[in-house]
Amino acid sequence: MAEKFKFGIVGCxxxxxxxxxxxxAGSNSKLVAVCDIIEEKAREFAEKYNLEKYYTDYRQMIxxxxxxxVCVCTPSGNHGEIAVYAANAGKHLLVEKPxxxxxxxxDEIIRAVKKNxxxxxxxxQIRTEPAFIAVKKAIEEGRFGDIILADAYLKSYxxxxxxxxxxxxxxxxxxxxxALMNQGIHGVDILLWLAGDVESVFARVGTxxxxxxxxxxxxxMLKFKNGAFxxxxxxxxxxxxxxxxxxxxxxxxxxxxxxKGIEVWQIEGNDEEKAPQLHxxxxxxxxxxxxxxxxxxxxxxxxxxxxxxxxxRPLIPPEEGRKAVDLILAIYESARTGKEIKLDWR
Ligand SMILES: NC(=O)c1ccc[n+]([C@@H]2O[C@H](COP(=O)([O-])OP(=O)(O)OC[C@H]3O[C@@H](n4cnc5c(N)ncnc54)[C@H](O)[C@@H]3O)[C@@H](O)[C@H]2O)c1
Numbered sequence: 001m002a003e004k005f006k007f008g009i010v011g012c013x014x015x016x017x018x019x020x021x022x023x024x025a026g027s028n029s030k031l032v033a034v035c036d037i038i039e040e041k042a043r044e045f046a047e048k049y050n051l052e053k054y055y056t057d058y059r060q061m062i063x064x065x066x067x068x069x070v071c072v073c074t075p076s077g078n079h080g081e082i083a084v085y086a087a088n089a090g091k092h093l094l095v096e097k098p099x100x101x102x103x104x105x106x107d108e109i110i111r112a113v114k115k116n117x118x119x120x121x122x123x124x125q126i127r128t129e130p131a132f133i134a135v136k137k138a139i140e141e142g143r144f145g146d147i148i149l150a151d152a153y154l155k156s157y158x159x160x161x162x163x164x165x166x167x168x169x170x171x172x173x174x175x176x177x178x179a180l181m182n183q184g185i186h187g188v189d190i191l192l193w194l195a196g197d198v199e200s201v202f203a204r205v206g207t208x209x210x211x212x213x214x215x216x217x218x219x220x221m222l223k224f225k226n227g228a229f230x231x232x233x234x235x236x237x238x239x240x241x242x243x244x245x246x247x248x249x250x251x252x253x254x255x256x257x258x259x260k261g262i263e264v265w266q267i268e269g270n271d272e273e274k275a276p277q278l279h280x281x282x283x284x285x286x287x288x289x290x291x292x293x294x295x296x297x298x299x300x301x302x303x304x305x306x307x308x309x310x311x312x313r314p315l316i317p318p319e320e321g322r323k324a325v326d327l328i329l330a331i332y333e334s335a336r337t338g339k340e341i342k343l344d345w346r
Pocket of ligand 1: 037038074
């Protein structure tokens with residue numbers, strides 16, 4: 001077998017171990033270097049994973065450490081500068097969600113990935129869960145008919161201590177937003193993936209219970225391009241948080257995905273049909289940001305190395321990764337202006 005793909009990680013915080021463990025567990029991947037602007041964090045991380053090299057400057061790591069793939073695990077609002085630098089150095093990318101926090105910076109990432117002919121996966125790990133894949137397939141096959149309503153309820157709990165635990169959390173500059181841009185974004189992505197692109201949105205956002213710059217609560221009313229309507233409710237301030245819930249209703253049936261996987265699967269004329277008994281990958285982040293299984297990150301690592309080897313499209317390229325961010329930015333714009341905002345996705 002050819003040599004394994006070499007990975008480097010930028011940002012050794014909360015999410016970085018999920019990348020490291022997935023790379024170690026991967027069939028075709030190995031970790032060669034890590035970087036954090038806080039030297040102690042980089043050193044400790046390197047020691048834990050028996051790495052010879054650690055860095056405090058991502059440019060130096062990318063230039064010197066001889067890696068094929070860079071995992072971007074830093075605060076959201078600097079993913080772009082790191083991803084663009086890495087792509088320009090010919091490195092492939094695994095970029096944490098949100099891939100960036102502004103349209104301009106997402107454009108720059110997409111341009112750099114295309115220009116340098118590298119592959120990138122965006123980390124929306126819930127897309128890899130069997131329950132959601134089964135629902136997506138059934139919707140595409142028209143099992144529930146044309147969609148009428150598609151809703152996402154994304155109610156989590158983050159304490160003030162959580163927001164105070166790192167300088168960037170809850171700040172516009174590097175978090176790019178709050179209950180939606182950081183926590184709810186996984187659910188926004190899933191809703192778009194299942195129900196299709198949104199044409200326009202009307203929204204309200206507010207900061208109800210935390211001392212943060214960004215929103216801790218948001219409600220949005222959606223019109224999808226396919227004509228369906230929908231609702232997103234997102235918060236980080238309800239105790240003790242609730243499992244994410246998605247409700248999709250078509251002209252021929254309904255599907256609800258919640259804590260236990262597919263909870264409702266009803267198709268007109270087929271009332272005896274059972275919901276596929278498919279598990280989720282162990283995501284339970286309503287109350288704890290780090291509480292999700294390794295499986296999904298591992299699938300994205302394996303998918304990326306396969307995509308590079310076979311020169312195929314990865315599961316979640318940046319054009320896909322940007323969609324939830326574009327919708328959230330439109331939600332913020334609607335709340336700011338009091339107007340319905342049309343989305344203009346390329
Ligand atoms: N996929 C998921 O479910 C999931 C879960 C948690 C976090 N995330 C995402 O991962 C990213 C990081 O979040 P976190 O909770 O791990 O944050 P964190 O604050 O725990 O870790 C970020 C680390 O990046 C380092 N850093 C900052 N700027 C840097 C730079 N220029 N170069 C090198 N290191 C730098 C910081 O010192 C810190 O150690 C965010 O974008 C977040 O949205 C994703």
